[in-house]
Amino acid sequence: MTRTSRKPPRDPGQLSGKPLAETLEPSSILHSETEDWTTSRDLTENGLSFVPEVMQDLTLYLLANPNVNSSHLFRADILFDSEGIMRTPREKAQSFALTGNANAEAIASTGGRDGVEDEVEVELTPARDVPGFTLTRTIVRRLVPRNPKLDRTLDQTCHFYEAETMAGTEGGCSRSLVIYTPHITKEEDIPYYHPTLRSLAYLYDYNITTTNTTNSNPTIPEHPSQDPTSGSNPGPGTLTLHTLLFPNLPITNRLERTLQALLNTQIRLARTTRLPTPSSSSPSSTSTATNQKHLGANKNPLKDNILPQHLVQDTYTRLKAKYASDLCQRWVETTEPSKHVFEDLSIAAFLIELWRSMYGVVPSDERSPPGDAITTTTTTTTTTSKFPGFVDVACGNGVLVYILLQEGYEGWGFDARRRKTWAIFPERIQSRLKEEIYIPAPFSDAVGVGVGEPSSGSSSNPISNPNPNPNPNPFNLTIPTHTGHFPANTFIISNHADELTVWTPLMAALLCPTNPSPFVAIPCCSHALSGAKYRYPPPKGERTSASTSASNKTGQGEQQPDSGDLKALRKERQDAQASEASEAGFLKSMYGSLTAKTMAVAEEVGYEVEKTLLRIPSTRNMAVVGGRRGTMLRWKGGGGELMNGTEVRVVGGADADADAEEVVAKVMAAVQRECAREGGVEAAAKIWIERARGINRGPGMGKQRGGGH
Structure with a gap:
């Protein structure tokens, strides 16, 4: 494969070496x-x-x-x-809606923005004989x-x-x-x-x-x-x-x-x-292969698997024209502005379309003007009552929070240290950017006594205290702390949050164990739950189980072809092995292992998890999305209402009979297991808090991080 890909596409010996105009016929x-x-x-x-x-x-x-x-x-x-x-933009959007990947009513309300007007009359140039x-x-x-x-x-x-x-x-x-x-x-x-x-x-x-x-x-x-x-x-x-x-x-x-x-x-x-190369024993696979062959779809199954490509790209184009130039001109950090600005614009476009499909909310540009009579009855209600708000954990430069707030979505962001970029935003935006440190509830409970001043009313149950930090300085820090107790159903954004990446699904589950909040996590650098740098091993059994499955399929479950096309059979096995090797190679990387760990932890506490490749200018472009389908079902038609007479209890997709104690038990089991390498939850908590104090004191004279994320 490597030699083939490096081979020159054309044979130079077939070229004349003359200008093209001299060789036309x-x-x-x-x-x-x-x-x-x-x-x-x-x-x-x-x-x-x-x-x-x-x-x-x-x-x-x-x-x-x-x-x-x-x-x-x-x-x-x-x-x-x-x-x-091959499907039109409208058909793609409707297909996503029918398969649970988008909200049909929300997409239908966008009018011509998804291409429906262009599909009414299509000009065809006459075919030549x-x-x-x-x-x-x-x-x-x-x-x-x-x-x-x-x-x-x-x-x-x-x-x-x-x-x-x-x-x-x-x-x-x-x-x-x-x-x-x-x-x-x-x-x-x-x-x-x-x-x-x-x-x-x-x-x-x-x-x-x-x-x-x-x-x-x-x-x-x-x-x-x-x-x-x-x-x-x-x-x-x-x-x-x-x-x-x-x-x-x-x-x-x-x-x-x-x-x-x-x-x-x-x-x-x-x-x-x-x-x-479909199996001869599976007619359905033959049909699927034929359709895929003629769809002209993207070759990577992880691209555009959650949202239609045209929706995200059109929104990105609009956001880029609206914000990019101004943000780049006013950039005050030492890092390259374009990389961070365009990356956050891309993520904002993804979130806007994701929330459109989940909640039926639209950005401010698509809402009725203030003087419109339907504003108070339709659009405002949709925007204010259906969208539960967001929080951007470890928000860094705050650009993503700024864009989302400007687009009309309520929310806020926090980071362990203030960025210079925050000062360029309007006061309304600055008030939504908080310099705060997140102390996970299990850690707060584990070391609440003996580290700084104990929290009032601390308990072994992380969800028992709705206001866990009435004391403004329980851990001897100069900035406020919190344990992630946000309003119910808050959408959690974890964009290259490093130490908070694996904590993201746990934080979301503890927020409201009866209905865990949805989240999106975009992994970057790998850290253990204690906050210490740690490279997770590849998930056990991934490659083995895949190999076993393929072997069983060939040896037992799959009927051998009657007319022995050995070349086709060999090719099918080679392609399966190549795909398996590619996936195994990704999982062996630091980034792949971190992504797999985040997904595994989320699934462990009851989430239905999806991953998708974002179209952002970064090699760290894998997004882990939790609770999307459950949230969409629960909020469709009016937040929290019954769907077809059946109440959808758990946004994140946990078992219907799982109550809050069961979810908390799953979270604590995951925390205890992951913290065992540091000597237990209390030891890991002390490491976390000591690192928080180091961040609070500021970097030393050595190498310092830039001012981006």
Whole structure:
């Protein structure tokens, strides 16, 4: 795999070395009296061994993800698919709603922001009559730029054609043609990110020869098991680009480089494309594999698995235009502003859309104006009564809190030390940023007597005292402390909170054990519950259980194929092992182990946990989300109401009959187990409090942390 990925996409020996303009020739399949289609041997790559299905799968993937070819693009929204397989933004949103991934009423209320207006009338450019080819599919997509201030969107019709010629007993040639036509009339309308062309076409010819051929040295495909024709050896494939230029417009150096890059990307990605190999004994898996193959979806199953991509990206674009420039200009920390600002804008966009799906609340820009008669009856009620508020633990520079407050969401944030950035915010925002230290309730109870001044009314039960710290200085610190007793149902944000990461699900569960609060944790640096730096070991049994499951599936539960395609079977096993190795590699990393530990602790105390890859400019981009589905069910239609006559008791997804004592017992069991390495809960508590005192005193003269998070 490593050698293949490093191999140059194209064979330099096939290139002429001349400028593209000198090698152009009329296209043999598309040139006509009305359209001067051209191609070139420098836009042709011979000797490729990819079966047609690989190119078809890759074409759909790139069609839905044009950002792979251009960094100026966010994505492509599908506006129309003649086969009805690739989904429009509205259909994606509705699908997420139906599967429990979004709130249908909340999404329906967004009007045209999710693309519904664009789907009413879709323009299709007429399909060309290509001799020898049959039109099989038509897709219209909208290219969405990253910066709408610089580039505009562009609609594009994509026509798919197929042709197959047989050559007697010696096989035949499968031909696939895709023509991309932008909806423009003159070259000035072409955005910067799109090649300056009237149309662009990809042609893939694939020769197949039977096993009876006299060729003693047949061409072997790079992925032999993907050959769809049983008992045949595939011949070479040829990929060619065809272009329809604007009249009297020369081929610039940039256009030539763009065309070469498009060809290189197609070949490079084809080498790593893996088609699904469904089990012959499972018809449902065959159907699923076929649908996935034609969806053009993102290859990473952890991306966009909680929220539709277009919702988060559109909100991010709006937030970026509204806040980015001002925040970067007024940045007062020593760290690079753009990294922190854009990262927090991305996280804010994710949270805004997450809360839209969970609670049905919308940001302030989408609410009715103050003079609107429906404000007091609809929007204000939705915003104020349905959203329970948020707390950003270890909020760092406070940018995330600032953005969310400005967008109309009530909440606050705290950190162990004040940041210089806080001073640039309005007084209203500064009052919501608190310099406070979190002392976990189990630690407060364990050392409440003997460390500083004891808390009034401390108890062995962490939830027995609703106001655990009436004394403002129980631990001999110069700043206030608290034990995480926030208002019920508060949404907890743990964004690169380091020492608080693994505590996040425990904090959320103790907040209201009868209905544990939802949370999102974005892990960063690994710490034990005591606060000391600690690298968690990979979760036990992950790889072993996966291997055992795969072995049992092959040896017992799965029926062996009757017509022994050994190559396909071997390929299926290799792909399963590769996927398993990739997951095992992630879990062996410090970051992967920390993420797994956070999820395991959350599940242990009763949460339904999900993880998703955030689209943020950071390598620490995995988010652990707890209690999302339960919260959405409970709050749908009006906070805390009955759903279909059945009360949803536990937001976090704990067992329906689990009462507060059981949840607390689970939390304390997890705390005691995790603190055993330090000598018990009391010893770990003393370490935590001593570290808090160190933070309170401030850093020494050695290396100091920056002013970001």
